[in-house]
Amino acid sequence: MSKINGFVGRRNFLKLAGVGSVTVGASAVGSVLWQREPAIAQKPATTETKPQPVNPQAALARLIEGNKRFVEGKRLNPNQSRLRLQETAVAQYPFAAILGCADSRVPAEIVFDQGLGDLFVVRVAGNVASQTAIGSLEFATAVLGAQLIMVLGHARCGAVVAATKGEPLPGRIGVFVEEIKPAVERVRNKTGDLEENSIIANVQYQAEKLGESSTILRGLIKEGKLKIAGGRYDLASGKVSFLT
Ligand SMILES: [Zn+2]
Numbered sequence: 079m080s081k082i083n084g085f086v087g088r089r090n091f092l093k094l095a096g097v098g099s100v101t102v103g104a105s106a107v108g109s110v111l112w113q114r115e116p117a118i119a120q121k122p123a124t125t126e127t128k129p130q131p132v133n134p135q136a137a138l139a140r141l142i143e144g145n146k147r148f149v150e151g152k153r154l155n156p157n158q159s160r161l162r163l164q165e166t167a168v169a170q171y172p173f174a175a176i177l178g179c180a181d182s183r184v185p186a187e188i189v190f191d192q193g194l195g196d197l198f199v200v201r202v203a204g205n206v207a208s209q210t211a212i213g214s215l216e217f218a219t220a221v222l223g224a225q226l227i228m229v230l231g232h233a234r235c236g237a238v239v240a241a242t243k244g245e246p247l248p249g250r251i252g253v254f255v256e257e258i259k260p261a262v263e264r265v266r267n268k269t270g271d272l273e274e275n276s277i278i279a280n281v282q283y284q285a286e287k288l289g290e291s292s293t294i295l296r297g298l299i300k301e302g303k304l305k306i307a308g309g310r311y312d313l314a315s316g317k318v319s320f321l322t
Pocket of ligand 1: 203237238
């Protein structure tokens with residue numbers, strides 16, 4: 079069995095996903111998709127190679143520490159050397175996956191002070207758990223071995239603001255805004271600031287959606303191999319408040 083971060087490799091992922099090898103395993107698409115599958119043996123042993131967290135709590139702690147360094151102006155900019163570049167060209171072992179907003183002010187690697195190969199980041203306006211986002215996160219966890227998914231919302235999120243207003247939107251902007259509206263409705267009658275309440279509600283709603291929509295993610299959670307956490311990023315201070 080190929081194990082990554084104590085996780086399943088390709089064959090077991092396919093089993094987990096209920097996909098037969100006849101369907102995908104030997105196909106051209108499959109070979110392209112999986113050819114970068116990491117194997118522990120390929121990982122170069124260097125002084126910069128740090129042991130990856132093997133449980134969700136350690137991954138969360140690493141994000142908290144990184145954000146603390148960012149807020150305090152003590153960034154280490156880890157894992158950004160030429161050596162790290164070479165290491166990660168061979169394999170990747172992201173310790174966490176982020177479902178974050180595409181907003182230009184919330185780049186996950188910077189606000190969590192991480193480097194190459196550390197985070198598997200899915201960014202889409204409003205950090206919505208779309209079908210493609212869920213698929214990406216299934217890959218990040220079941221195949222690459224990330225044991226934490228952080229759903230990261232942020233203050234003054236334009237997508238959430240649009241969802242609170244409910245006005246018609248051009249093109250396909252309305253597509254992701256629609257996916258935020260159920261979260262807004264949960265807090266529409268709540269006291270306090272609707273926008274701020276909606277940002278929190280949207281993180282919680284999208285996090286719930288991940289578990290509800292994906293049998294793969296649900297299975298990993300049940301096995302104790304995955305935790306889904308929520309966070310709210312403050313644009314002014316740079317601080318992430320962890321919600322769960
Ligand atoms: Zn946003």
